[in-house]
Amino acid sequence: MSAVLSPTISPTPVVDLGIATLNPQTFKVACSNCNLRELCMPVGLSEAELTRVDELVGARRRIKRGEVLFRNGEKFSALFAIRLGFFKTCVASEDGRDQVTGFQMAGEIIGLDGIVNDHHTCDAVALEDAEVCVMPFDKIEELSREVNALQHHVHKIMSREIVREHGVMLLLGSMRAEERLAAFLLNLVQRLHARGFSRSELVLRMTREEIGSYLGLKLETVSRTFSKFVEDGIIEVKQRQVKIIEPDALKNIVNSQTCL
């Protein structure tokens, strides 16, 4: 169902090599020796293609916790591959409501929303100190005319996002609070596990309110539902640390129609 990734990929701490560039926030980098390559880039490229793909990444950029990577209305010019850290994206309606549309972690690509109208239509905010690879979109288009694997990869990434959002629509349209939270936890831990982290323990990088916004619930409901899961012995919660004790119980909650 979801992409199967080598669980041996684990982010190494980012070492600042002190390579000076024009912009203090950015510095040169290559995909060819990046340990997240298998997440962002197509596999099975030739040596020649790989060096071409290296040129895609103009620079890296660091974003501190709480800062925005891009904002609704800003000119779109590049996609971003998350190298390190954790983001949320959110849209706002005219009357000020806003909705978290996703949480993104290392190896994932953000910015796809900007392609249609050449302007971003959501905000991307770092939930912890982060680092992204900036990939100018015109370069992506140029190169993907020549490297078929890259072309198809771009299409797959966009299609994957569409399918993910279908899943969120299903969640928001038909699930009850417990089901939503259970699905959320399972999804998070699965993605983290694909990146070499624990299958049962995770640290939430977002507030209860942000979780609630994503899941279409109020923060109090999120909190109560966490408490219920703890009472039932399904998970343990200490602040933002969550330990999944009974993964099967969570799975049962997700697909149990009406929790009969």
Next chain:
Amino acid sequence: MSAVLSPTISPTPVVDLGIATLNPQTFKVACSNCNLRELCMPVGLSEAELTRVDELVGARRRIKRGEVLFRNGEKFSALFAIRLGFFKTCVASEDGRDQVTGFQMAGEIIGLDGIVNDHHTCDAVALEDAEVCVMPFDKIEELSREVNALQHHVHKIMSREIVREHGVMLLLGSMRAEERLAAFLLNLVQRLHARGFSRSELVLRMTREEIGSYLGLKLETVSRTFSKFVEDGIIEVKQRQVKIIEPDALKNIVNSQTCL
């Protein structure tokens, strides 16, 4: 905010020219003289490019009301441009719940969900007799390596779908029943108007239950909300014919935070 399209584009009745082909359901066709071209295809192509793009459409295919164009799990091989008719797409969860993820009309492209895993992940069902142009995806990729405008167009279509789904997430995650239905009606009529239909009258091609599924509501709630709008003099409803009397009232309902 949304694509502005010439309101003069109006679908002509499809005349079956009786051109026999191998498959009785399919026959050859060209984009270059299709009056929906501006909706599916990039604008500003040269003559040469236009003839190349004509090759994209392998065939047309007719789908009767109630029949499926593609189904969850089926092998993905092509995108479909709707030439005539009205579709819904829906996803199902393992436990049998299902969720309408969108309603698509003439000029729109469906099938994007299939690209990631080479298999479709949702069902596309015709809500009225329909006709689509079948565009094999490998041909699309091939041609978009050569025709830059086509490449960018494909990217835009996918990005547009992502942005649309963001909007649905906002709706499902934060709006109340009245707001959802008002937003739904405004969206439908706006898209129909862009196709040359009335700005105030529309015919619903879907049941209350399908509307409810899309909006995350039960059919009774949809029905009651329609009734309320009628009582308030905002719309008139006769079966599936809807006439919008007070578009501004609908707009106010959509962005009124909590209907204070």
Next chain:
DNA sequence: CGCACGGTTGACCTGTATCAAGCCGGGTGG
């Protein structure tokens, strides 16, 4: 130290779901 922000918990309220009855209109078969 103390403030402020995030989180928990309780009491109560309300919007929507659920269950149930009945209506309407279009299609089918006698």
Next chain:
DNA sequence: CCACCCGGCTTGATACAGGTCAACCGTGCG
């Protein structure tokens, strides 16, 4: 041609999940 039937729709009565409001707690930061 009419009667019937059935699917889609409406409407009412009631239930309940989750929202709202409010008080309080813990922890980490200035």
